Each structure stands twice: as structure tokens, then as C-alpha cells.
Amino acid sequence: MKLENLKKRAEDLKNNLYVLYLAYRHPKTPIYAKLWAVLVIAYALSPIDLIPDFLPVLGYLDDLILIPAGITIAIKLVPKEVWNECKEKEVDLKEAKKKGIVAGVIIGLIWAYALYLIIKFLLG
Incomplete structure (x- = not known):
């Protein structure tokens, strides 16, 4: 049962x-919170674990x-009023999924390019 609770x-x-x-896009979010948010979102959407x-x-x-x-830390870094304001906004799930797919493709392309550079470097 504990595993089920952890999964939920x-x-x-x-x-x-x-x-x-x-x-992340909110102007009142501090830079350190934005940097952490970018890292967490990129890792979560990345095809490479x-x-x-x-x-x-x-x-x-x-x-x-x-x-x-990572998400928990990001939530703690974002000011509460900013987090509550962002959470109250209407979330269009189709738009969110579309952005997530685009971001995933971009991150996948970055990983592919990094792999290409590594192979090119190793092969001379």
C-alpha cells in the first residue's frame, strides 16, 4: 500500500x-527559482533518464x-503568492500537452546533438 501512495x-x-x-514565466519569480524550475522541467520531459x-x-x-x-524543491523556491496565482489560472490541458510534446521534442533533439558531438569527438 505504501508504494501505491508514493505513486499517487x-x-x-x-x-x-x-x-x-x-x-517560471511569472515576473515575480526569483532567478534561482526559475533556474531550478527549468532544470526540473527539462529533466521531467527529457527522454533520457x-x-x-x-x-x-x-x-x-x-x-x-x-x-x-525536484518539483517539491521548486515549489518551495517559488514565492507562495506566485505559486497560488499560477495554480488558480485555468489550465488548458490540450495546450499544456502540446507544449509538453514540443518541449520533449526539443530536449530530445538537444540530447541527440550532444550524442552526435560525443561520437564525433571519440571517433576523431
Whole structure:
């Protein structure tokens, strides 16, 4: 049962990614909170995980612990009035998903380019 609660909590925190994106764009959000928010959002949308998913149990560690921990820290860094204001905004899920897909593709292309540069460097 504890694993089920942990999964639900992780899913709830992941749902806050769009609100975190809105907080990132808010002019009253401090720069350190914006930087952390960018890192968390980029990692959450990235197709590359710190711990590969094919590893039993450990592979889902980032989905269950790392991403929710990053989101929790980001929420604490954003001023409460900014977070509440962003959370109250109407969330258009279709628009949010579209932006998420575009961001995922861009992050995937960045990873592919980084891999290309590494292979090019290694092969001479």
C-alpha cells in the first residue's frame, strides 16, 4: 500500500509541472527559482533518464523520487503568492500537452546533438 501512495503522490507532483512552467514565466519569480524550475522541467520531459528504466526497481527511482523531489524543491523556491496565482489560472490541458510534446521534442533533439558531438569527438 505504501508504494501505491508514493505513486499517487508522485503523479500529483508531476501534474504540477505545468503550474511550475507558469511560475517560471511569472515576473515575480526569483532567478534561482526559475533556474531550478527549468532544470526540473527539462529533466521531467527529457527522454533520457539519470537511471535507465530497464534496470529493475532502480529504473523507476527517478520517476518516483527524483522528479517529485525536484518539483517539491521548486515549489518551495517559488514565492507562495506566485505559486497560488499560477495554480488558480485555468489550465488548458490540450495546450499544456502540446507544449509538453514540443518541449520533449526539443530536449530530445538537444540530447541527440550532444550524442552526435560525443561520437564525433571519440571517433576523431
